[in-house]
Amino acid sequence: MVCERCQEREAEVHLTTIENDEMATVHLCSSCAGQEGISAFTSAPAPLADFLATIGTSVEDASEGTMSEPCPYCGTSSGDFRRSGRLGCPECYAHFEGQLRGLLRRVHGSTQHVGKLYLGEAAESDDRFAKLRSLRLRLDRAVELEDFEAAAELRDQIDSLEAVER
Amino acid sequence: MSGGNGLGTPSPTVDDRGTSWLDGSGQDHEIVLSTRVRLARNLQGYTFALRADADERRSVLDQVRHSLGASPDLDDGVLWEMSELEAVERRILHERHVVSRELIGPDEGPAPDGTALALGASGPCGVMINEEDHLRIQSLHNGMELEAAWRQVSELDEALGSRLPYAFHHEFGFLTCCPTNVGTGLRASVLVHLPGLVLTKEINKVLQGIAQVGLTYRGLYGEGSEVVGNFFQISNQTTLGKSETDLVDHLREIGVQVVEYEKRARAVLLREAPYVLEDKVWRAYGILRHARSLSFDEMMNLLSGVRLGLTLKLLRTPRVRTLNEIMIFAQSAHLERRAGRTLDEGDADVYRASLVRERLSSEGEATSSPSEPSPEADNSA
Numbered sequence: 419m420v421c422e423r424c425q426e427r428e429a430e431v432h433l434t435t436i437e438n439d440e441m442a443t444v445h446l447c448s449s450c451a452g453q454e455g456i457s458a459f460t461s462a463p464a465p466l467a468d469f470l471a472t473i474g475t476s477v478e479d480a481s482e483g484t485m486s487e488p489c490p491y492c493g494t495s496s497g498d499f500r501r502s503g504r505l506g507c508p509e510c511y512a513h514f515e516g517q518l519r520g521l522l523r524r525v526h527g528s529t530q531h532v533g534k535l536y537l538g539e540a541a542e543s544d545d546r547f548a549k550l551r552s553l554r555l556r557l558d559r560a561v562e563l564e565d566f567e568a569a570a571e572l573r574d575q576i577d578s579l580e581a582v583e584r
Numbered sequence: 585m586s587g588g589n590g591l592g593t594p595s596p597t598v599d600d601r602g603t604s605w606l607d608g609s610g611q612d613h614e615i616v617l618s619t620r621v622r623l624a625r626n627l628q629g630y631t632f633a634l635r636a637d638a639d640e641r642r643s644v645l646d647q648v649r650h651s652l653g654a655s656p657d658l659d660d661g662v663l664w665e666m667s668e669l670e671a672v673e674r675r676i677l678h679e680r681h682v683v684s685r686e687l688i689g690p691d692e693g694p695a696p697d698g699t700a701l702a703l704g705a706s707g708p709c710g711v712m713i714n715e716e717d718h719l720r721i722q723s724l725h726n727g728m729e730l731e732a733a734w735r736q737v738s739e740l741d742e743a744l745g746s747r748l749p750y751a752f753h754h755e756f757g758f759l760t761c762c763p764t765n766v767g768t769g770l771r772a773s774v775l776v777h778l779p780g781l782v783l784t785k786e787i788n789k790v791l792q793g794i795a796q797v798g799l800t801y802r803g804l805y806g807e808g809s810e811v812v813g814n815f816f817q818i819s820n821q822t823t824l825g826k827s828e829t830d831l832v833d834h835l836r837e838i839g840v841q842v843v844e845y846e847k848r849a850r851a852v853l854l855r856e857a858p859y860v861l862e863d864k865v866w867r868a869y870g871i872l873r874h875a876r877s878l879s880f881d882e883m884m885n886l887l888s889g890v891r892l893g894l895t896l897k898l899l900r901t902p903r904v905r906t907l908n909e910i911m912i913f914a915q916s917a918h919l920e921r922r923a924g925r926t927l928d929e930g931d932a933d934v935y936r937a938s939l940v941r942e943r944l945s946s947e948g949e950a951t952s953s954p955s956e957p958s959p960e961a962d963n964s965a
Contacts, residue, residue, distance in 0.1 A: 530825060
């Protein structure tokens with residue numbers, strides 16, 4: 419397959435993106451991909467889980483522009499992930515969020531968890547004060563990350579707990 | 585809490601723990617060997633176990649150790665660090681399906697530092713610590729018992745979660761080392777015995793159907809293992825976007841259907857080829873009863889024939905439970921402990937055959953069922 423951009427060299431980068439549920443794939447040579455800001459992963463085929471074998475290069479989705487930066491918490495790089503199929507720490511999910519969202523949609527058909535919720539380790543305790551404190555900390559964090567959906571959810575939980583207190 | 589205190593006590597033995605799921609008590613236990621449900625959980629603020637160094641793994645292990653008291657069953661159970669168990673004891677745990685190959689490390693040499701198994705006092709539930717994820721909370725039951733297994737795992741999860749800072753993301757759910765587990769972190773599976781579908785060559789159709797409804801199948805020991813003795817492990821493929829109960833219910837619905845197909849296939853075999861089937865069953869029993877050397881795969885195939893004969897009432901003994909126990913206790917690590925030494929393949933085959941003869945003869949000579957087909961009564965032969 420030849421590169422879609424220069425129509426000359428062999429396409430080595432096959433980038434699949436999903437936006438608004440529309441899937442699009444572009445096939446580029448490594449040189450054109452570089453000019454597009456997409457780095458080619460030319461390492462040998464990796465021993466990935468069977469699912470990764472079918473997802474081609476979607477892991478390399480460069481839409482977030484963070485792909486060349488390793489996870490600031492654990493140092494896992496995009497290449498590490500691609501080789502092993504494993505992330506390094508919980509923070510990797512935030513760091514590689516852009517790439518992961520497409521991947522999760524393909525693997526699971528969804529990115530939204532709808533199962534059990536986790537309210538923090540204090541949530542099960544009788545100590546309402548500790549629970550509120552934990553929720554408020556998480557609210558601060560959500561606001562900091564501009565995650566307003568989570569913030570609204572946490573705000574509701576705090577309100578309902580405070581209502582019980584009153 | 586016993587074990588794991590490291591106070592100069594001799595290395596613990598795993599005795600008969602982790603075997604209660606062999607008892608033949610669960611629903612459809614003749615066809616469904618076991619049900620397993622596991623939840624993957626990780627702690628916020630630590631790298632995942634695969635990437636963590638020994639110090640960090642130990643720190644996670646300490647946190648988990650201190651949280652076990654939140655569950656009365658785990659509190660009364662045991663906690664074994666893999667590094668304090670002899671290699672043969674670790675392999676025995678793997679042969680009993682209560683730990684993964686990854687947790688116990690290589691057959692030779694030391695176990696990975698900081699990996700451990702907490703096993704509840706009541707038997708079928710436990711936690712693998714520092715496998716790929718910090719916690720793999722699991723429950724193992726005999727027969728088709730998805731609801732019971734899920735309930736048990738969920739209770740354990742809530743108890744531990746009340747003391748541990750789980751890594752949780754408002755959109756992606758419970759965060760796991762591998763994105764194939766993220767969300768619920770739930771993998772539910774049933775290990776089913778499908779000789780009828782294999783013999784009638786219907787099995788591929790069924791397996792394709794399983795894939796089409798979002799489930800997957802594997803061999804006897806889960807991911808990457810081969811199908812042996814007509815045992816197939818059917819499990820959910822995805823973990824995100826559906827609730828835990830939806831995932832478990834879906835697997836149960838499909839599992840019940842597969843069991844139904846298997847029963848129908850057996851009825852067809854019994855109707856179309858009663859003597860071929862009967863001959864196969866009795867030959868399998870005869871070889872197991874008298875062989876002097878048996879490889880594991882050969883034994884599994886023969887046990888499959890005997891198990892089929894039992895369900896079809898072509899044989900009245902041995903009990904299903906005995907067949908289950910043979911499957912587990914005639915594996916190499918169990919045989920080595922029994923022999924008190926390491927065994928090469930040839931020696932293991934001899935010990936295996938001896939154990940099988942002993943277990944089968946303890947149940948007495950098998951007899952035909954009174955409803956056994958006879959040439960006079962059946963003209964189709």
